[in-house]
């Protein structure tokens with residue numbers, strides 16, 4: 001049973017939006033690639049765990065506080081006997097393991113952070129958190145490598161690594177348990193969900209200004225900028241797919257709020273942000289309609305100008 005699902009991390013969303021609107025620096029492009037790849041791996045693992053038919057509680061993507069620290073868990077699975085803490089890695093290609101370190105095998109060989117280091121830290125903090133909440137449940141931490149193109153040479157046998165060919169067997173092993181989940185398992189899952197911190201701090205905060213970003217509304221389907229308007233619809237100049245004008249404007253507003261949470265939404269700003277694709281009257285009408293009808297809180301800063 002899924003208790004908490006995964007959403008696209010805010011950091012990844014911001015980097016994706018910036019990537020279409022400015023030239024990212026080399027280290028920012030690499031960071032975007034890492035974030036994207038990591039997220040795809042997590043989503044792939046989620047699709048595997050979603051098929052579990054047995055008695056278990058799943059919480060995906062948790063950021064939890066413990067004392068003055070925070071720690072992150074890719075997937076947490078509660079079964080009657082224990083709790084699995086799972087770190088998902090989407091590494092691709094050949095790696096090798098030596099003296100508790102992990103290296104890429106393709107020259108130049110370079111060390112990557114051993115996922116066990118992060119996982120050990122998370123396990124320790126999670127154990128403290130469980131004690132604070134009054135639970136004494138066995139914890140097992142596992143690093144899951146989800147990419148079928150991943151090979152680890154000199155893989156340690158006594159480490160809790162799970163490889164692509166073993167994931168299904170691991171998930172099916174849950175079926176062999178005869179115990180049942182009890183109310184306190186569900187209570188714990190709900191407590192953990194309520195402790196989750198929604199916005200993770202950025203590892204590499206990008207710097208950007210309104211003025212330096214490309215203006216316009218990227219196509220929902222192909223990402224291209226530019227559209228022609230006929231009646232209530234806009235047609236992409238590249239893929240020719242149509243989208244309702246209102247939907248397009250609201251998407252533009254949504255992207256604006258993600259990139260500039262501190263800036264006030266005004267008709268003029270959205271007009272500029274959309275590169276003048278729609279007249280101010282149209283934008284004002286859409287903003288007014290969606291403020292009054294839906295009362296979406298994130299637009300409560302909207303001002304008439």
Ligand SMILES: [Zn+2]
Nearest residue numbers: 219222236239
């Ligand atoms: Zn398009």
